[in-house]
Amino acid sequence: MKKVLKMSGLTAAAALMLISTACGSNKPAESQSSTSAATPATSAAPKAPTEVTIIAPTYNDAPTNDLENIQQLNQKLNVKINASYVPSNNYDDKVNVMLASNDLPDLTVVWDITKQNWTQALGQGAFWDLTPYLKNYPNLSKIDPGVYTALSFNGKSFGVPRVRPQDGHESLIIRKDWLDKLGLQAPKTTDEFYKVMEAFTKNDPDGNGKPDTYGFAAYATPTPQTYLYSMFGSSSAGGLMQGWANNAGQLTPAFASPQMKTALTYWSKAYKDGLVVPDYPVMKAQQLKDMFIQGKIGMYIGNIYDIYNTPNVIKELQKVNPKADAVAYELPAAPDGKRYYEKSSGSFGQLMISKKVSEDKMKKILELMDYGNTLEGWKLLNYGIKDKDYTDTNLPTIAVQSDAAKKQNMLPNTSQWIPSFFNKYARAEHGEMSPEVLKYDHDLVDAISKQSILDPATGINTPTNAEKGADFLKKIYDNEINTLVGKSSLDDWDKFVKSMQEDASFQKLTKEVNDAYKARGGK
Amino acid sequence: MDRSSKWLDVFIYTALFLFSLSTVLPFIYITIVSFTEPHEFISTPVMLFPKTWSLASYRYIMSNNSFMNSFFITALLTIVGTVGALLVTSGLAYGLSRKRLKGRNFILTSILFTMLFNPGIMPNYLLIRNLGLLNSFWALVLPGLATAFYVLLMKSFFQDVPAELEESGKMDGCSDVGIFFRIILPISLPVIAAFSLFYGVAYWNTYFNGVLYINKDTLRPLQVVLQQMLAASAAPPDEASGIVIPAETVKMAAVVLAAVPIVMVYPFLQKYFVKGLTLGSVKG
Numbered sequence: 001m002k003k004v005l006k007m008s009g010l011t012a013a014a015a016l017m018l019i020s021t022a023c024g025s026n027k028p029a030e031s032q033s034s035t036s037a038a039t040p041a042t043s044a045a046p047k048a049p050t051e052v053t054i055i056a057p058t059y060n061d062a063p064t065n066d067l068e069n070i071q072q073l074n075q076k077l078n079v080k081i082n083a084s085y086v087p088s089n090n091y092d093d094k095v096n097v098m099l100a101s102n103d104l105p106d107l108t109v110v111w112d113i114t115k116q117n118w119t120q121a122l123g124q125g126a127f128w129d130l131t132p133y134l135k136n137y138p139n140l141s142k143i144d145p146g147v148y149t150a151l152s153f154n155g156k157s158f159g160v161p162r163v164r165p166q167d168g169h170e171s172l173i174i175r176k177d178w179l180d181k182l183g184l185q186a187p188k189t190t191d192e193f194y195k196v197m198e199a200f201t202k203n204d205p206d207g208n209g210k211p212d213t214y215g216f217a218a219y220a221t222p223t224p225q226t227y228l229y230s231m232f233g234s235s236s237a238g239g240l241m242q243g244w245a246n247n248a249g250q251l252t253p254a255f256a257s258p259q260m261k262t263a264l265t266y267w268s269k270a271y272k273d274g275l276v277v278p279d280y281p282v283m284k285a286q287q288l289k290d291m292f293i294q295g296k297i298g299m300y301i302g303n304i305y306d307i308y309n310t311p312n313v314i315k316e317l318q319k320v321n322p323k324a325d326a327v328a329y330e331l332p333a334a335p336d337g338k339r340y341y342e343k344s345s346g347s348f349g350q351l352m353i354s355k356k357v358s359e360d361k362m363k364k365i366l367e368l369m370d371y372g373n374t375l376e377g378w379k380l381l382n383y384g385i386k387d388k389d390y391t392d393t394n395l396p397t398i399a400v401q402s403d404a405a406k407k408q409n410m411l412p413n414t415s416q417w418i419p420s421f422f423n424k425y426a427r428a429e430h431g432e433m434s435p436e437v438l439k440y441d442h443d444l445v446d447a448i449s450k451q452s453i454l455d456p457a458t459g460i461n462t463p464t465n466a467e468k469g470a471d472f473l474k475k476i477y478d479n480e481i482n483t484l485v486g487k488s489s490l491d492d493w494d495k496f497v498k499s500m501q502e503d504a505s506f507q508k509l510t511k512e513v514n515d516a517y518k519a520r521g522g523k
Numbered sequence: 524m525d526r527s528s529k530w531l532d533v534f535i536y537t538a539l540f541l542f543s544l545s546t547v548l549p550f551i552y553i554t555i556v557s558f559t560e561p562h563e564f565i566s567t568p569v570m571l572f573p574k575t576w577s578l579a580s581y582r583y584i585m586s587n588n589s590f591m592n593s594f595f596i597t598a599l600l601t602i603v604g605t606v607g608a609l610l611v612t613s614g615l616a617y618g619l620s621r622k623r624l625k626g627r628n629f630i631l632t633s634i635l636f637t638m639l640f641n642p643g644i645m646p647n648y649l650l651i652r653n654l655g656l657l658n659s660f661w662a663l664v665l666p667g668l669a670t671a672f673y674v675l676l677m678k679s680f681f682q683d684v685p686a687e688l689e690e691s692g693k694m695d696g697c698s699d700v701g702i703f704f705r706i707i708l709p710i711s712l713p714v715i716a717a718f719s720l721f722y723g724v725a726y727w728n729t730y731f732n733g734v735l736y737i738n739k740d741t742l743r744p745l746q747v748v749l750q751q752m753l754a755a756s757a758a759p760p761d762e763a764s765g766i767v768i769p770a771e772t773v774k775m776a777a778v779v780l781a782a783v784p785i786v787m788v789y790p791f792l793q794k795y796f797v798k799g800l801t802l803g804s805v806k807g
Binding site for chain 1: 562586587588589644645648649652731734735738739740743747748750751752754758759770771
């Protein structure tokens with residue numbers, strides 16, 4: 001067998017050779033530049049700028065490295081930034097290929113180190129262990145230790161977190177004018193929430209005489225919105241196996257909790273009664289806001305600032321109906337009387353430094369990261385040059401970018417490869433908010449952060465998960481969606497949970513998670 | 524009898540008309556939407572004619588700094604790639620179609636092998652990297668020069684060319700290369716036209732290779748740039764701060780821009796298309 005494979009490899013190689021030489025021989029290959037071959041940096045003489053190569057995802061066009069704000073950064077820190085950007089939807093593919101061929105640049109944005117190829121590379125020492133160095137950098141050492149823990153591998157930090165707020169991504173956005181028109185209050189419990197959904201669906205809140213509205217919409221593509229379950233206290237948080245519940249020191253998977261079944265019972269009834277948009281299984285996150293603006297739905301769960309973030313929901317709604325209004329509220333309380341929110345891990349991926357980089361250069365990069373964690377540094381890379389690219393507002397973290405700067409694609413791409421400035425209220429602030437709304441939204445974040453729960457297994461990775469996690473998750477998603485839309489019954493759900501709990505690999509995974517949790521000092 | 528067949532005709536025509544309409548409508552709809560005012564589309568997503576025609580979406584795409592450049596790159600890539608691919612594919616196929624080629628079976632098997640066993644992304648990437656082609660125009664051209672399946676199709680077409688033609692060329696003292704260019708290619712125009720369309724479409728749609736092998740802004744193919752503009756829609760919902768999500772109309776405009784050039788070439792090649800494809804497969 002081995003021999004055959006060897007032979008076949010040869011044959012394929014020969015064919016490829018033939019194909020490539022067939023034209024290579026009569027066309028001079030020109031301009032064969034290979035900039036990506038990373039040469040080990042020699043300890044540069046002082047004064048010469050250190051070149052830092054970077055790869056980062058982009059959410060629109062790729063900005064150039066000649067931007068004025070990059071030049072300023074270069075001068076300030078005596079570096080030479082050489083960043084390249086990959087469209088976010090193919091970022092994983094590209095980085096995986098570069099990782100496997102040992103082609104990664106000095107600094108890489110890594111979204112999820114729990115994936116198998118990253119755990120492997122980390123195990124082989126492909127990246128700098130930053131644990132001993134971080135304490136020397138004032139801003140990086142100020143980042144909440146929990147954020148580092150969530151991103152650690154075998155208890156060590158191999159990257160600088162791209163910090164993000166932990167709360168404010170989960171609020172109930174409601175058409176205030178619909179509530180007023182039907183004489184309702186914002187729902188405080190799940191029962192009231194059901195009544196509001198019913199009213200928004202059946203009582204013609206938009207007054208056009210047609211039954212063309214839905215109470216609520218959620219998305220299930222590419223993965224189901226976990227808030228629907230976690231608001232009932234199942235403690236799912238979309239992480240490892242959709243989160244874990246802490247039962248007196250034992251971690252159990254959230255999907256197997258009784259609260260999860262309560263949630264599924266509730267939602268499948270709502271779906272059957274036609275209160276939820278029937279396209280739920282194929283809905284994408286972006287569509288929720290679109291449908292809200294179109295006046296098709298009265299409620300959805302999203303970021304607090306969604307209402308003002310482009311496109312401005314209220315403005316769009318008022319084009320059609322001058323009285324329209326939208327407000328973000330707290331989620332309804334679960335049947336046990338408590339409100340449950342998912343606390344985010346406080347980061348969205350991390351910035352990892354290749355082991356090919358010398359120690360001096362690694363320190364230089366950390367200096368760069370440290371600066372990128374200050375308000376000044378973050379503003380420079382996120383908005384550009386003060387008074388030229390942006391104007392300040394009365395909020396320190398909010399600036400208004402000029403159209404010219406937007407056209408240069410500064411925002412938000414050049415800030416993809418820095419840790420960013422930590423702002424607790426980042427998901428609740430927007431330049432177009434009135435002071436009253438701003439204060440209301442800040443209070444909302446404060447209220448939420450008192451109640452939100454961090455998934456106890458955040459940042460834990462296990463060998464079984466790296467190997468089989470994706471398959472398990474897919475099963476969980478499929479069964480959740482099918483149960484919710486009534487394709488399978490709640491008894492089927494029970495059977496599914498039972499079959500998972502009896503699965504030897506899943507038992508192993510559960511044990512590994514608990515061991516890791518205890519090793520981390522979890523109680 | 525007559526009447527019933529007439530009704531049958533009416534029925535068949537109606538069915539066919541409806542069927543073609545169902546295939547054409549999405550394209551019409553996409554085009555219409557791309558010319559709609561973005562705000563208007565949000566409030567009335569289903570329409571056959573926009574209230575106000577607008578070029579806003581196209582302006583948004585064209586305003587992209589690298590749009591024109593990538594358009595040029597992709598156009599050049601399509602021309603160079605298609606011409607190159609036709610030369611390589613037809614040359615290879617013609618050689619393989621002659622029984623007197625030594626090692627013919629081995630080469631054929633090798634080609635077939637690449638069809639059956641795809642090495643995957645990694646080996647391809649390593650190959651391109653070790654050839655020093657990363658970040659060069661040729662990284663986009665070379666991998667697509669010969670598609671195994673097309674080589675085999677062409678080969679079977681060339682096998683049907685009467686050997687007498689070749690002999691007559693030999694009599695007049697023409698070399699193998701001369702015969703290929705002066706006799707074989709001119710009579711194979713239908714096939715060449717058909718495959719030029721295939722290769723042209725493939726090169727025009729170059730996307731993934733552009734992502735993998737190119738890190739330079741100046742070399743990005745058009746599809747990559749279009750994809751970058753739409754990538755914001757795929758941003759995680761709580762990550763969208765400051766990202767301007769392009770309107771649905773912009774996506775449609777991107778689709779139109781990506782498809783139109785190919786759609787425009789198609790009518791000129793269509794007459795060869797049907798003929799060319801079947802010529803190679805059926806003796807007659």
